[in-house]
Amino acid sequence: MGSSFGTLFRISTFGESHGGGVGVIVDGCPPRLPLDLEAIQAELDRRKPGQSRITTPRKEEDRVEILSGLLDGVTLGTPIAMVVRNKDQRPGDYNEMAVAFRPSHADATYQAKYGIQARSGGGRASARETIGRVAAGAIAKQLLAHCHGTEVLAWVQRIHTIEASIDPAAVTLEAVESNIVRCPDGDSAARMIDRIEAIGRDGDSCGGVIECVVRQAPVGLGMPVFDKLEADLAKAVMSLPATKGFEIGSGFGGTLLRGSEHNDAFLPSDDGRLHTATNNSGGIQGGISNGEDIVLRVAFKPTATIRKEQQTIDASGAATTLAAKGRHDPCVLPRAVPMVEAMVALVLADHLLRQQGQCSLW
Numbered sequence: 001m002g003s004s005f006g007t008l009f010r011i012s013t014f015g016e017s018h019g020g021g022v023g024v025i026v027d028g029c030p031p032r033l034p035l036d037l038e039a040i041q042a043e044l045d046r047r048k049p050g051q052s053r054i055t056t057p058r059k060e061e062d063r064v065e066i067l068s069g070l071l072d073g074v075t076l077g078t079p080i081a082m083v084v085r086n087k088d089q090r091p092g093d094y095n096e097m098a099v100a101f102r103p104s105h106a107d108a109t110y111q112a113k114y115g116i117q118a119r120s121g122g123g124r125a126s127a128r129e130t131i132g133r134v135a136a137g138a139i140a141k142q143l144l145a146h147c148h149g150t151e152v153l154a155w156v157q158r159i160h161t162i163e164a165s166i167d168p169a170a171v172t173l174e175a176v177e178s179n180i181v182r183c184p185d186g187d188s189a190a191r192m193i194d195r196i197e198a199i200g201r202d203g204d205s206c207g208g209v210i211e212c213v214v215r216q217a218p219v220g221l222g223m224p225v226f227d228k229l230e231a232d233l234a235k236a237v238m239s240l241p242a243t244k245g246f247e248i249g250s251g252f253g254g255t256l257l258r259g260s261e262h263n264d265a266f267l268p269s270d271d272g273r274l275h276t277a278t279n280n281s282g283g284i285q286g287g288i289s290n291g292e293d294i295v296l297r298v299a300f301k302p303t304a305t306i307r308k309e310q311q312t313i314d315a316s317g318a319a320t321t322l323a324a325k326g327r328h329d330p331c332v333l334p335r336a337v338p339m340v341e342a343m344v345a346l347v348l349a350d351h352l353l354r355q356q357g358q359c360s361l362w
Contacts, residue, residue: 003124005346007350008350008357009140009350009352009353010027010028010350011027011133012025015086016124017122017128017129018086018123019118021084022129022131023131024082025079026069026081026136027079027080028350029080029143030075031075032074032075032077033074033139034073035075035139037064040138041063043138043342044064044134044135046134047131048061054196054330054331054334055180055329055334056329059087062131063084064082064083064135065082065085066080066082067081068081069081080139084131099315100321102304102322102324103310103322105122105304105305122305125241127332127336130240130241133343134339136346137338137343137344137345137346138342139349140345140349143349144348144352148217148218150215150217150218152213152214152344152345153172154211154213154338155175155182155184156182156183156192156210157183159181159183159192159195159196159206159208159333160199164188164189164192165185166184168213169213171184181193181334182337196330199331203308204302204307204330205328205330206302206331209300210300210333210336211297212296212344213293214293217283217289217291217294218289218355219273219274219289219291220288221288221355222287223288224288228286229289229351230287231287232351233294233296233343233347236343237298238298240336240343241332242304242336243298243299243301244301245298246296247296248284248295248297249279249281250280250282251282251297264276274291275291275292282294283295300336302331303330305328306324307325308323309322310322
């Protein structure tokens, strides 16, 4: 089922949206890392449903239970198992969707591939699966901060047609968390919230773009050829539900520049580290981090499950209509911010251990 991710810092998630619970097993976390358990819960609180008027009203506390891998708050180096129990389950909301495929959802493709699926709430295709990723990502964040002072921070950069102009070098967590849409530009945030509410009242949904910055990234993360750092970052964030696009550095906009405009000139330095005059590369060159800020963007489509009536087919292939019931986000982006951070942190933690294993003998 493709439920595992990573090479040395490796995670495996489990559970369905309306099953008994969801969780993750983290394997490969180094021993003797002090873990802040409240910080793990805080990341889950940023992801959980029912946190504001622009998210799904499903009420879940999403309290994490850590079952193994710790002693007195310090990692043992053994697998860390974490689980969150599902409390507010309403599988009856999905009875109609059990026989009608939701347009642009995973219902039809899961059924075609496996011939069976957990239909309630989307099962493994539900964003509820990302609980395990966010919990594991919180550990990866702490490992990165402990070893290199690395910070991973994301925010909503665009909702529908409303785009904020954000300086990645100046964004703070406090600014991101200052409003319910998680956009650090207050004026843009207010307009984004109004747009999400208006679209939601119409029974519809919208998408947008999340931007992420990695500060104080270690130099040398990533491999040549197939395991380039940006390639692994792209796979990681594009594995999140509802993602449809990835950019790093100048992204597609860089195609409009000439080489003389796009190249990042190297600068003399007193600290022995690489420094560049610009950062069109987004902190990665030749697939390897150069020490500058890593800046990337992820595009999210409009939520597939909407209340508007749509044309579709049932499991037998007959034409029908569907107006979805249940509790769904009119826009996934505010809750997806910690998901993007988690996947980025997991990639960096994995490459940090791989770098140590290959290049730290001399």
